[in-house]
Amino acid sequence: MTTSFSEPGREPAPAGKAGTAPAMPLLAYTLALADDALVLGHRLSQWSGKAPTLEEDIALSNLALDLIGQARLLYAYAGEIEGKGRSEDDLAYLRDEHAFTNILLVEQPNGDFALTMARHLVYAAFMQPFFAALQHSADARLAEIAAKAVKEMAYHVRHAAEWVIRLGDGTEESRARTERALDELWMYTGELFEMDEGERALAAAGIAVDRRAIRPAWERTIDATLAAATLARPAERWMQSGGRAGRHSEHLGPMLAEMQVLHRAHPGVTW
Amino acid sequence: MAETPMPLWEVFIRSRSGLPHKHAGSVHAPDAAMALQAARDVYTRRGEAVSIWVVPSAAITASDPADKDALFEPTASKIYRHPTFYKVPDEVGHM
Numbered sequence: 017m018t019t020s021f022s023e024p025g026r027e028p029a030p031a032g033k034a035g036t037a038p039a040m041p042l043l044a045y046t047l048a049l050a051d052d053a054l055v056l057g058h059r060l061s062q063w064s065g066k067a068p069t070l071e072e073d074i075a076l077s078n079l080a081l082d083l084i085g086q087a088r089l090l091y092a093y094a095g096e097i098e099g100k101g102r103s104e105d106d107l108a109y110l111r112d113e114h115a116f117t118n119i120l121l122v123e124q125p126n127g128d129f130a131l132t133m134a135r136h137l138v139y140a141a142f143m144q145p146f147f148a149a150l151q152h153s154a155d156a157r158l159a160e161i162a163a164k165a166v167k168e169m170a171y172h173v174r175h176a177a178e179w180v181i182r183l184g185d186g187t188e189e190s191r192a193r194t195e196r197a198l199d200e201l202w203m204y205t206g207e208l209f210e211m212d213e214g215e216r217a218l219a220a221a222g223i224a225v226d227r228r229a230i231r232p233a234w235e236r237t238i239d240a241t242l243a244a245a246t247l248a249r250p251a252e253r254w255m256q257s258g259g260r261a262g263r264h265s266e267h268l269g270p271m272l273a274e275m276q277v278l279h280r281a282h283p284g285v286t287w
Numbered sequence: 288m289a290e291t292p293m294p295l296w297e298v299f300i301r302s303r304s305g306l307p308h309k310h311a312g313s314v315h316a317p318d319a320a321m322a323l324q325a326a327r328d329v330y331t332r333r334g335e336a337v338s339i340w341v342v343p344s345a346a347i348t349a350s351d352p353a354d355k356d357a358l359f360e361p362t363a364s365k366i367y368r369h370p371t372f373y374k375v376p377d378e379v380g381h382m
Contacts, residue, residue: 070315071328072325074328074329074332075324078328078332182317182321
């Protein structure tokens with residue numbers, strides 16, 4: 017991986033299978049979780065000042081802060097695992113697009129409010145049972161982070177589900193937008209359940225969560241919410257993939273450019 | 288496109304068990320569940336609450352400020368109603 021400029025003292029990310037992803041399974045796993053949280057947190061922060069109501073503006077900012085807080089804890093741990101002295105900021109602001117291993121779902125643009133809530137329902141309905149399971153990880157640090165995150169995600173599911181229900185079982189317009197949102201996002205849901213070799217090995221060692229085991233809980237939440245929203249679940253279809261290997265949609269690059277520009281313009285700056 | 292404005296709800300939060308709920312402000316929300324959510328997001332960001340009540344503002348009956356004198360002035364001079372003449376013994380501690 018090359019950056020378009022060089023900074024003294026900064027090493028490029030260690031090369032892995034995709035040429036850019038880190039090779040160590042635990043590091044890769046922690047970074048992937050951190051990237052999911054940071055990218056979605058940043059997406060939600062883009063609603064600040066632009067949400068449909070004042071209350072929702074604060075709510076979305078709260079959700080964003082929860083996710084960014086999770087990202088910080090995970091990046092801090094990842095930096096320690098790597099042992100090369102990279103800080104949270106280094107990992108968040110100085111890695112390029114191909115080094116990010118978030119799933120494609122979280123980098124999708126916010127779209128309208130229906131899409132944002134549908135995206136959040138899909139993500140939170142997975143992450144809440146995921147963190148509930150990760151609390152029992154053989155890795156004490158991940159277990160600790162999960163114990164905090166699971167309480168946050170319980171509220172995220174509730175918030176997103178209540179909105180999807182009201183938007184779905186709402187006006188003709190809100191219903192149409194919610195149906196369209198689910199239809200657009202459905203092909204990104206498969207990636208939630210993907211596990212590569214490294215992650216499967218970690219799961220066998222009791223460190224990582226078996227993502228496939230989360231599916232029943234996720235489906236229950238989605239089905240219950242869509243039923244209350246009087247919406248049909250989108251038909252099964254081919255699923256998008258590639259985020260975990262650093263292959264992203266066209267949306268991540270511009271998002272990172274905006275997110276990283278300030279830090280890159282003033283490397284090493286502190287408040 | 289005509290929009291129905293969302294109803295207004297008054298928010299009361301209790302910071303510690305045993306203390307009364309205090310009025311914290313108001314939120315607009317379509318229904319009670321969303322009002323509770325909005326109150327949680329807007330008024331409990333800094334760990335202020337262990338309990339939230341939301342009440343439709345329309346359900347509250349308030350005294351008219353114009354009636355202030357008739358309702359409250361007479362009691363000001365009735366000091367025999369105030370519990371300030373009993374000296375609490377030291378052994379009782381804080382009441």
